[in-house]
Structures are given as structure tokens and as C-alpha cells.
Amino acid sequence: MWPTTKFTEITKTILPIIQAPMAGGATTPELIAAVSNAGGLGSLGAGYMQPDDIRAAIKRVRQLTDKPFSVNLFVPEKYHATPDELQTMQSLLTLIADKLETTIAIPEPPYLPNFDEQINIVMEEKIPVVSFTFGIPDQQYLSALKHNKTLIIGTVTSVHEALLWQMHGADIIAAQGTEAGGHRGTFAHAMREGLIGLMALIPQLVDKVALPVIAAGGIMDARGIIAALALGASGVQMGTAFLTCHESGIPDGYKQFLLRTKSDNTVLTKAFSGKFARGVNNQFIELMQEHEAAILDYPIQNAFTQPLRKVAAQQNNAEFLSLYAGQAAYLCKEISATELMAELEREVKIILKMM
Ligand SMILES: Cc1cc2nc3c(=O)[nH]c(=O)nc-3n(C[C@H](O)[C@H](O)[C@H](O)COP(=O)(O)O)c2cc1C
Numbered sequence: 001m002w003p004t005t006k007f008t009e010i011t012k013t014i015l016p017i018i019q020a021p022m023a024g025g026a027t028t029p030e031l032i033a034a035v036s037n038a039g040g041l042g043s044l045g046a047g048y049m050q051p052d053d054i055r056a057a058i059k060r061v062r063q064l065t066d067k068p069f070s071v072n073l074f075v076p077e078k079y080h081a082t083p084d085e086l087q088t089m090q091s092l093l094t095l096i097a098d099k100l101e102t103t104i105a106i107p108e109p110p111y112l113p114n115f116d117e118q119i120n121i122v123m124e125e126k127i128p129v130v131s132f133t134f135g136i137p138d139q140q141y142l143s144a145l146k147h148n149k150t151l152i153i154g155t156v157t158s159v160h161e162a163l164l165w166q167m168h169g170a171d172i173i174a175a176q177g178t179e180a181g182g183h184r185g186t187f188a189h190a191m192r193e194g195l196i197g198l199m200a201l202i203p204q205l206v207d208k209v210a211l212p213v214i215a216a217g218g219i220m221d222a223r224g225i226i227a228a229l230a231l232g233a234s235g236v237q238m239g240t241a242f243l244t245c246h247e248s249g250i251p252d253g254y255k256q257f258l259l260r261t262k263s264d265n266t267v268l269t270k271a272f273s274g275k276f277a278r279g280v281n282n283q284f285i286e287l288m289q290e291h292e293a294a295i296l297d298y299p300i301q302n303a304f305t306q307p308l309r310k311v312a313a314q315q316n317n318a319e320f321l322s323l324y325a326g327q328a329a330y331l332c333k334e335i336s337a338t339e340l341m342a343e344l345e346r347e348v349k350i351i352l353k354m355m
Pocket residue numbers: 020021022023024026045046047072132133155176179180181182183216217218219237238239240241324325326327328
């Protein structure tokens with residue numbers, strides 16, 4: 001029998017498995033619904049989505065499942081770039097754009113969809129679970145979500161950040177170990193202070209914070225789930241494992257790259273978005289490494305490189321895509337999310353019987 005945890009109890013799920021929210025197209029309604037229908041918690045990575053698109057995706061998820069699911073948003077941050085800095089980046093990216101036979105323009109603000117409009121949709125739709133990364137939103141929103149009886153998940157990379165989220169009323173802590181794919185959720189200290197491995201981070205959080213803790217980073221199969229639960233986690237949040245599922249919406253070049261190269265060569269880079277994120281090393285990262293000082297603030301850098309990445313996806317050229325993935329990407333499988341969930345459920349039971 002799978003253990004019932006505080007997470008499964010309060011989210012009304014059966015399995016303590018969250019399919020990680022992954023902005024940028026991976027988390028299709030089909031993926032979310034497959035995970036929720038299998039007893040886990042599917043999550044929409046809505047950070048880059050326009051409000052109307054969020055509403056449409058929620059509607060589609062609800063057509064596919066009547067089980068709980070979650071929506072994840074990016075808490076806005078301050079950014080700045082001078083005209084000179086913008087021009088320097090345009091010149092640098094033009095060298096790369098030439099390789100793809102395209103051009104690159106200086107992006108115009110706003111660089112991201114409007115957060116207030118995004119969160120209003122989430123509140124209107126009365127989503128059962130909402131998660132945030134990159135910070136803690138204004139108290140007015142947190143109070144309104146609580147009033148709606150929405151559970152709030154706060155992403156952290158240290159005990160310090162978890163205590164801040166606890167003080168602001170989070171119901172669950174998503175702990176991102178340094179192994180995790182995608183952007184670092186660090187918001188209250190220098191990025192390097194939040195590079196803590198899950199093995200060290202989870203027990204500290206469990207001892208110091210009164211909230212249920214979800215473990216995220218490098219968990220790809222039943223072994224990782226059991227290990228996280230043994231460390232005291234109340235559930236696991238798995239991203240990379242779902243990226244190569246049939247239902248995931250990432251470009252085919254990205255999926256095939258993860259499946260074929262079987263790479264464990266992940267790095268932390270700011271090159272694509274201006275914010276540190278973990279992904280598989282490729283030519284774009286290597287080329288930008290020499291120009292680290294010129295990389296612009298998030299989300300300006302993200303808006304700058306987005307058209308390039310779109311062209312690279314159309315050309316099936318993984319060397320210029322952001323191949324975000326965790327440290328255990330080598331274990332990616334070509335499988336449906338329904339099969340993956342069934343496999344995880346089966347294998348956890350087998351390991352538990354052996355213990
Ligand atoms: C492609 C990709 C996109 C991600 N986007 C988000 C996001 O939008 N919001 C978020 O909170 N976390 C995001 N993450 C991080 C995940 O929530 C989670 O921390 C991570 O996937 C766990 O590590 P793993 O990929 O090794 O399983 C993303 C991860 C990946 C791989």
C-alpha cells in the first residue's frame with residue numbers, strides 16, 4: 001500500500017506525485033489530465049501564458065478530468081536594461097540568428113503576460129491548488145486565494161525561503177533541489193546559496209518548517225520517490241520525467257534530444273532567459289558563455305531569445321533550443337503519462353514490499 005501523506009490528504013489526491021508545472025508548452029491539458037486521472041496532481045505551467053489561454057487550458061483540463069489539478073504562476077520581478085545593453089545583445093544574438101538564417105529584433109515591453117490578469121483568472125476559475133515560483137505574491141492575492149479555499153504551494157530552494165513562505169500563509173512547500181530542471185525558484189538570497197541537493201534540503205525543511213514538503217529535483221522513478229518519502233517529504237514533484245511523455249507539448253527536437261542523446265550533461269545557465277535554469281548543454285549555451293556579462297535581466301533576455309528558439313524548433317535544431325531538464329535526464333523514457341504513473345505506482349509497491 002502507498003502511504004497516505006499530509007499532501008494526499010489535503011489535496012484529495014491518491015498518489016503523492018505532482019507532475020511539475022513546466023511553462024513553455026510541456027504541460028498540455030492532456031498531460032495534466034492523464035496525471036490527475038491516475039491519482040496524482042497534474043499542473044499547468046501558466047507563467048508565460050496569456051490570461052485567455054490560461055482560461056481555455058483550464059476549461060480543456062476540466063473536460064478531460066474531474067480530479068484536482070493545479071496552476072502555477074511566476075511572481076513578477078524588477079528588471080532593467082539600457083538602450084546600449086539592448087543593442088549589444090541584439091548584435092550578439094544576430095551572430096546566432098545568422099546561423100539559423102533569421103533576424104533578431106529588440107523586444108518591446110511588456111516582456112511577460114500581466115500577472116494581475118493571470119491570477120484573476122485563476123481566482124475566478126476557483127482552481128483547487130495554485131503554486132508560485134520566483135517569489136511571494138502580494139498578501140491581497142494570498143488572502144483572496146485562501147478565501148476561495150485554494151491551497152497555496154510556495155516554491156523554495158532553502159530553509160530561509162520556506163520560513164518566509166510559511167509566514168505568508170503557504171499550505172505546502174515545494175522544495176527545489178539543485179538537481180531540478182528548469183528555472184531556479186530562488187527569490188530571497190543569492191542563487192548560489194540555494195543550490196542545495198535534495199538529500200540535504202528535505203530533512204532540514206521537514207525539521208524546521210511546519211508545512212508538508214514536496215521534493216523536486218532529479219526524481220525519475222520509484223527509487224527517487226521512496227528516497228524522498230524516507231527523507232520526510234510528503235510528496236514528489238517530477239518535471240523531466242514527464243517531458244518525454246507522449247502527452248508533453250515540447251518541440252519534437254527537444255524530446256528526441258533528451259531521448260536519443262541520453263545526456264547527463266546538464267548545466268545552470270542564464271543564457272536563454274536571464275535567470276539561472278538547468279538544462280542540457282548545447283551550442284547556444286557554449287556561445288553565450290563568453291558573453292555572460294552582457295546577458296540581460298529576466299524576463300528581457302527571455303523575450304529576446306524567444307523568437308530564435310521558435311525558429312530553432314521549426315528547424316528541429318536542438319542546439320539553439322532551451323533544453324531545460326534535471327540532472328537525472330539520462331533516465332527519460334518514451335512513454336505515455338498514464339503508463340508512467342501506473343509504472344511508478346507498481347514499482348513503489350514492489351520496493352515497499354521488499355523493505
Ligand atoms: C522544462 C521545465 C520547465 C519548468 N517550468 C517551471 C515552471 O513554469 N514553474 C515552476 O514552478 N517550476 C518549473 N520547473 C521546475 C519544476 O517545477 C521542478 O522543480 C523540476 O522539474 C524538478 O526537477 P526534475 O526536472 O529533475 O524532475 C520547470 C522544469 C522544467 C524541466
